[in-house]
Amino acid sequence: MSKNDAFAEAGKTAVLQNIHGTMEFLRKYPPFIQMENAHLAYLVEHCQLRFYAAGDSILKPEDGPVEHFFIVKQGRVHGERPHSARRGTETTFEITAGECFPLAALIGERATRTEHLAAEDTFCLLLGKEAFVRLFALSSPLRDFALRGVSSLLDQVNQQAQLRAAETLGAEYSLDTRLGELTLQTPVSCAPAMPLNEAVRLMHEQHVGSIVIVDPSDQPVGIFTLRDLRRVIAEGCSDLSRPIEQLMTQKPFHLPPEASAFDAAIAMTERHIAHVCVVEKKRLRAVVSERDLFSLQRVDLVHLASTIRHAPRLESLTALRSDIGLLVDRMLAHGASSTQITHIVTLLNDHTVCRVIELTLEDMGNPGIPFSWLCFGSEGRREQTLHTDQDNGILFEAADDAEAAAIRQRLLPLAAQINQHLAQCGFTLCKGNIMAGNPELCLSRSEWSRRFASFVREATPANLLGSSIYFDLRVVWGDEQGCAQLRSQLLEQIADNTLFQRMLAENALRHRPPVGRFRDFVVARKGAQKDTLDLKVEGLTPFVDGARLLALAHGVEASNTLERLRALMEAGVIETQDGAAYEEAYHFIQQTRMQQHQQQARLGQPYSNRVDPDSLNHLDRRILRESFRQAQRLQSSLALRYQL
Amino acid sequence: MNLAWFRGKGPQLDEHQRERLGRLLAAEVPDDRPLGQQRLVVLDLETSGLNMRRDLVLSIGAVVIRDDAIDLGEQFEVTLLRPVQPVSESVLIHGIAPSALAAGCDPAQALLDFMEFLGPSPLLAFHAGFDQRMLARALKQTLGYRLQHRFLDVAEMAPMLFPDSKPRHGGLDDWTEHFHLQVHQRHHASADALVTAELALILFSHARRQGIDSLAALDSRLEHWRRRQNAQML
Numbered sequence: 001m002s003k004n005d006a007f008a009e010a011g012k013t014a015v016l017q018n019i020h021g022t023m024e025f026l027r028k029y030p031p032f033i034q035m036e037n038a039h040l041a042y043l044v045e046h047c048q049l050r051f052y053a054a055g056d057s058i059l060k061p062e063d064g065p066v067e068h069f070f071i072v073k074q075g076r077v078h079g080e081r082p083h084s085a086r087r088g089t090e091t092t093f094e095i096t097a098g099e100c101f102p103l104a105a106l107i108g109e110r111a112t113r114t115e116h117l118a119a120e121d122t123f124c125l126l127l128g129k130e131a132f133v134r135l136f137a138l139s140s141p142l143r144d145f146a147l148r149g150v151s152s153l154l155d156q157v158n159q160q161a162q163l164r165a166a167e168t169l170g171a172e173y174s175l176d177t178r179l180g181e182l183t184l185q186t187p188v189s190c191a192p193a194m195p196l197n198e199a200v201r202l203m204h205e206q207h208v209g210s211i212v213i214v215d216p217s218d219q220p221v222g223i224f225t226l227r228d229l230r231r232v233i234a235e236g237c238s239d240l241s242r243p244i245e246q247l248m249t250q251k252p253f254h255l256p257p258e259a260s261a262f263d264a265a266i267a268m269t270e271r272h273i274a275h276v277c278v279v280e281k282k283r284l285r286a287v288v289s290e291r292d293l294f295s296l297q298r299v300d301l302v303h304l305a306s307t308i309r310h311a312p313r314l315e316s317l318t319a320l321r322s323d324i325g326l327l328v329d330r331m332l333a334h335g336a337s338s339t340q341i342t343h344i345v346t347l348l349n350d351h352t353v354c355r356v357i358e359l360t361l362e363d364m365g366n367p368g369i370p371f372s373w374l375c376f377g378s379e380g381r382r383e384q385t386l387h388t389d390q391d392n393g394i395l396f397e398a399a400d401d402a403e404a405a406a407i408r409q410r411l412l413p414l415a416a417q418i419n420q421h422l423a424q425c426g427f428t429l430c431k432g433n434i435m436a437g438n439p440e441l442c443l444s445r446s447e448w449s450r451r452f453a454s455f456v457r458e459a460t461p462a463n464l465l466g467s468s469i470y471f472d473l474r475v476v477w478g479d480e481q482g483c484a485q486l487r488s489q490l491l492e493q494i495a496d497n498t499l500f501q502r503m504l505a506e507n508a509l510r511h512r513p514p515v516g517r518f519r520d521f522v523v524a525r526k527g528a529q530k531d532t533l534d535l536k537v538e539g540l541t542p543f544v545d546g547a548r549l550l551a552l553a554h555g556v557e558a559s560n561t562l563e564r565l566r567a568l569m570e571a572g573v574i575e576t577q578d579g580a581a582y583e584e585a586y587h588f589i590q591q592t593r594m595q596q597h598q599q600q601a602r603l604g605q606p607y608s609n610r611v612d613p614d615s616l617n618h619l620d621r622r623i624l625r626e627s628f629r630q631a632q633r634l635q636s637s638l639a640l641r642y643q644l
Numbered sequence: 645m646n647l648a649w650f651r652g653k654g655p656q657l658d659e660h661q662r663e664r665l666g667r668l669l670a671a672e673v674p675d676d677r678p679l680g681q682q683r684l685v686v687l688d689l690e691t692s693g694l695n696m697r698r699d700l701v702l703s704i705g706a707v708v709i710r711d712d713a714i715d716l717g718e719q720f721e722v723t724l725l726r727p728v729q730p731v732s733e734s735v736l737i738h739g740i741a742p743s744a745l746a747a748g749c750d751p752a753q754a755l756l757d758f759m760e761f762l763g764p765s766p767l768l769a770f771h772a773g774f775d776q777r778m779l780a781r782a783l784k785q786t787l788g789y790r791l792q793h794r795f796l797d798v799a800e801m802a803p804m805l806f807p808d809s810k811p812r813h814g815g816l817d818d819w820t821e822h823f824h825l826q827v828h829q830r831h832h833a834s835a836d837a838l839v840t841a842e843l844a845l846i847l848f849s850h851a852r853r854q855g856i857d858s859l860a861a862l863d864s865r866l867e868h869w870r871r872r873q874n875a876q877m878l
Contacts, residue, residue: 017832018719018721018834024828050712051842121824125716
């Protein structure tokens with residue numbers, strides 16, 4: 001039978017009830033959903049349907065080169081790999097209805113490296129290799145899917161997210177756009193010797209707010225902006241013919257063309273600058289201004305940050321809170337990633353905290369004692385979402401305990417007032433009183449040091465809980481040196497104390513990811529939380545706890561979960577592949593949580609971290625399940641490492 | 645309208661049909677071959693009602709189990725040309741529209757096609773006794789053919805192999821639900837045949853674990869089980 005006949009024939013059999021029914025079933029899943037009808041019919045009628053009882057081996061390395069393309073019709077299949085460190089095997093992945101395997105081995109014409117076992121009673125459709133090869137040549141959706149494997153799944157999620165964003169705002173760009181791809185004006189530049197008045201005339205003629213001063217090889221040596229002009233005039237400079245190099249800001253901040261618009265926005269917000277040079281191979285390519293980013297995003301991030309930083313009164317800060325909500329809302333709609341958003345929320349929150357402290361100092365009078373404002377928990381990890389409460393403290397230097405007590409008496413009223421002011425700005429007061437106004441959290445460096453040492457020495461449940469909050473610390477306002485010393489002491493103590501590490505590990509296994517052995521998700525059985533699972537406690541916490549433990553035990557100073565994971569990969573503590581999978585999984589759960597918060601805000605509902613997996617679309621649900629499974633893997637690696 | 649079946653006095657077959665009838669293979673006797681090497685045809689009939697003497701076969705669906713798998717490329721599905729049936733409750737069950745019956749295949753043709761598809765293979769069905777008698781009567785009336793193929797009853801195998809999980813009524817719906825099987829369209833002959841075949845694969849897998857791996861062994865175990873069931877009833 002010629003190829004064309006075969007497909008004409010397939011068209012006819014597609015009317016058979018069982019062929020039709022099986023096609024309908026497959027049409028719910030990628031890549032079948034995109035396949036042509038005749039190709040799908042051809043696939044189905046060349047399939048065998050096979051049953052595997054729970055525990056049966058479906059495919060194993062000893063079977064030799066793979067002869068079939070498998071699609072799970074019903075049930076679950078586990079991939080089992082010999083355990084790297086221990087006898088026995090570990091489950092590396094799970095495949096359920098509509099999913100297929102083993103793509104890499106089939107395309108590579110080799111045996112599978114992983115044994116595939118039926119995790120429960122399972123039916124699979126088996127397509128012979130010959131028919132698969134023929135379809136592979138004909139059907140591009142099948143080919144793309146097979147070649148890209150799981151990554152094509154992630155692509156589809158991203159495409160969906162961007163599609164949704166485009167629907168919401170009709171936006172063409174996202175903050176991910178590379179600076180090199182933005183259509184920016186040719187930069188206005190001049191030589192260092194150009195007189196001030198000529199440089200300003202040039203800016204005026206070109207309608208730009210900045211001029212970049214370059215050397216003969218076109219390398220930027222300085223920048224002069226309208227803001228600088230204001231300063232120069234205000235300082236009473238009367239000689240307008242002075243060379244620009246005497247008045248410019250030296251060594252302007254620059255980014256490569258590969259950097260994203262997001263990077264530029266963050267740099268502006270962090271550094272309080274309005275212009276970023278784009279430099280490629282040491283040559284000036286372009287200048288990105290605040291205004292370019294506004295027109296790109298219509299999201300006033302930089303402006304918002306500087307408004308917060310210069311807010312004249314507490315009331316103005318309070319009013320700005322809703323703008324932060326709006327900004328996050330828009331960024332989510334633009335398809336910004338959860339990492340970008342937590343980063344921005346943290347940044348804006350930091351600005352708000354700093355401004356609140358400054359305003360309170362102005363208000364109550366500066367006691368003239370240097371101190372650092374610490375934050376803990378999610379704020380310390382830079383992982384805040386809109387829904388945030390206070391976890392803070394104060395660190396100061398004192399010669400002895402008596403002096404510490406005296407300083408504390410003077411700082412406490414100020415700290416309590418700052419806590420109250422922060423509450424007015426939307427930072428909910430901490431129920432557990434983890435706040436700087438609490439005498440136990442307004443301490444000198446040696447007091448903090450003793451307190452942390454006792455956490456490590458006496459591993460009571462309360463101390464373990466405390467360490468999971470306090471050990472994610474950083475300075476928001478004030479000198480950072482004291483905190484850095486505190487942290488390095490802490491890392492030394494923990495590195496030496498394996499018993500404490502083991503207790504932390506036990507603690508990190510408290511929250512088990514809700515992926516069951518017999519069903520895909522384990523959801524609450526009854527009550528108001530029926531059929532839901534907790535994205536934060538059951539999904540994110542295992543990653544946060546696991547990364548903290550490994551970071552503390554291996555001298556990693558970072559406090560952010562993703563930064564910790566990256567540092568641990570670099571140090572070789574966790575394998576690069578595992579670490580990358582953890583990152584992706586953490587990221588996806590956080591993203592799902594934020595999208596849910598955004599939706600709740602839109603509907604005027606209170607924020608909740610509980611989600612009904614059945615309410616997610618098929619793809620999201622599948623990836624969420626895989627993400628929870630990664631959390632499970634991280635936990636079992638901890639259990640193994642600490643012999644729990 | 646073809647009313648040959650109605651005249652009762654022996655079927656009216658043309659030359660070609662008689663030739664085909666003569667070439668049909670004799671039925672196999674269940675033997676000791678491992679189940680994996682046995683071709684089995686899983687059958688489901690939709691009928692105009694449950695009266696085995698009066699009601700008619702309206703459609704035939706069949707799938708093949710071979711090499712321990714269901715081959716989706718080898719299926720049989722036919723709707724028979726029947727005179728307009730009184731619209732009764734059974735229409736609501738099998739859901740075959742009168743128009744579909746009117747557009748159906750000539751019964752002699754359809755039954756010959758099926759017997760050629762069947763070949764010498766033993767048959768499996770759920771409540772096999774009903775399908776066996778309905779099919780035998782249709783073959784007798786339409787083709788003058790005497791059906792001698794062996795039938796195995798999946799409805800009987802299931803409670804024998806899974807005595808502890810026997811659902812309350814033991815119907816096809818109960819067992820499909822018990823094993824979480826999906827039926828594309830219940831009471832469609834082909835779809836019911838497919839789900840019966842899926843059930844059979846589960847049963848065979850279980851039987852093999854109990855050391856039963858041939859039709860002969862299955863047959864004798866069923867015999868034994870039937871006697872014990874009867875003894876318990878008494």
